[in-house]
Amino acid sequence: MAVHFHLNTPLLDSVSMSKRVGTTVYLKMENSQPSGSFKIRGIGHLCQQLAKQSKGVVCASGGNAGMAAAYVARKMAVSATIVVPSSSPQTVIQKLKDQGAKVKIIGKVWDDANAEALRLAETDGLTFVPPFDHPLLWQGHASMISEVAASLGLTAKPGAVVVSVGGGGLLCGVIQGLKDVGWTDVPIVAMETEGADCFNAAVKAGRIVTLDDITSEAKCLGAKSVCRQAFEYSKCDELTIISELVTDQQALHAVETFLDEERVLVEMACGAALAAVYSGLIHRLQDDGRLPLDLGPLLVIVCGGSSIDMDQLTTLKNKLRN
Structure with missing residues (x-):
């Protein structure tokens, strides 16, 4: 179950x-x-299905999807890399780090951060967690x-x-x-x-x-x-x-x-x-x-x-x- x-x-x-x-x-x-x-509903469900044997997860998010991915990864004992745009509030970045996630700041908007997350999934063999499209x-x-x-x-x-x-x-x-x-x-x-x-x-x-x-x-x-x-x-x-x-x-x-x-x-x-x-x-x-x-x-x-x-x-x- x-x-x-x-x-x-x-x-x-x-x-x-x-x-x-x-x-x-x-x-x-x-x-x-x-x-x-x-966000934790969908991201939790997706990670259950796709990230059990994973090297770690990567997600691009200005906030909520990243928080959900970081929380789920911590509970599953896998690493999380969250790529955020520069518009993300400092409090969000700190909260992500508190959940144990590695945070990368890339680009001005979410689309820029997402391109980097897709690249990391490819190069580092991480499980890509899309924030909304799956x-x-x-x-x-x-x-x-x-x-x-x-x-x-x-x-x-x-x-x-x-x-x-x-x-x-x-x-x-x-x-x-x-x-x-x-x-x-x-x-x-x-x-x-x-x-x-x-x-x-x-x-x-x-x-x-x-x-x-x-x-x-x-x-x-x-x-x-x-x-x-x-x-x-x-x-x-x-x-x-x-x-x-x-x-x-x-x-x-x-x-x-x-x-x-x-x-x-x-x-x-x-x-x-x-x-x-x-x-x-x-x-x-x-x-x-x-x-x-x-x-x-x-x-x-x-x-x-x-x-x-x-x-x-x-x-x-x-x-x-x-």
């Missing part, structure tokens, strides 16, 4: 968020995972929806699921999970910030596009291109995926409001999903007829984030409010 590195995370109903939306809001608290985010990751992430179904009961399915999108790994995992429990008719609201919007850009263009740069402060959403599977799902008639954008300011406001009301600090990437509630977007989608007016329970994936602390929050406030 496989060992799970992830926890069965709490499913909380938020009174204050429910009041705002006019229907019960359930929060799947992936921020309480040992590595700080949902079927084993999606299979692992799907477990969060199975847990929700077990908590709510299969008959009490959500009216919609709200999820942040970076490279698309969480979105693919959520869709896999909805398929596993027979909830494919549940609409998904896929949230990104302006300037880290590779999925929305692909949906609008009708093809995968590569962003020129990541200009959003939600660095953990910062993939220049979305994974192919996420794009293919966006064209699938059996699924309803509503791709929406919020500003960095709206994502930050969501982070602060969530901290005030729920007493939990999450990063900007997670704030994108929370902003669907706090910015009134869910109501607008209902007014536009894209979500039903008599919306069933709203499931919000609180994807978490290991790259936020009070100093980082203050820095973001100063940067985005000037």
Whole structure:
């Protein structure tokens, strides 16, 4: 029997968020995972399958995927090399080292770091851990929806699921999970910030596009291109995926409001999903007829984030409010 590195995370109903939306809001608290985010589900599952006899793992990540890979590698007693872009906060680099990982800083954005991780996998014979684009990751992430179904009961399915999108790994995992429990008719609201919007850009263009740069402060959403599977799902008639954008300011406001009301600090990437509630977007989608007016329970994936602390929050406030 496989060992799970992830926890069965709490499913909380938020009174204050429910009041705002006019229907019960359930929060799947992936921020309480040992590595700080949902990433440990997929990365733990992938490493179980691929890295048991490995010389070590290598992963390119500005934060959460690297934290998950470092944590899992430590638990499996294999070495971890995490390649991070120079935009990664110092606190993240320190946390990775605390997990026992070797950290290399390469390039300005994730794509640069990823090229180096692929090179190291080739030259040093390490197991490459992709942060979002692999079927084993999606299979692992799907477990969060199975847990929700077990908590709510299969008959009490959500009216919609709200999820942040970076490279698309969480979105693919959520869709896999909805398929596993027979909830494919549940609409998904896929949230990104302006300037880290590779999925929305692909949906609008009708093809995968590569962003020129990541200009959003939600660095953990910062993939220049979305994974192919996420794009293919966006064209699938059996699924309803509503791709929406919020500003960095709206994502930050969501982070602060969530901290005030729920007493939990999450990063900007997670704030994108929370902003669907706090910015009134869910109501607008209902007014536009894209979500039903008599919306069933709203499931919000609180994807978490290991790259936020009070100093980082203050820095973001100063940067985005000037």
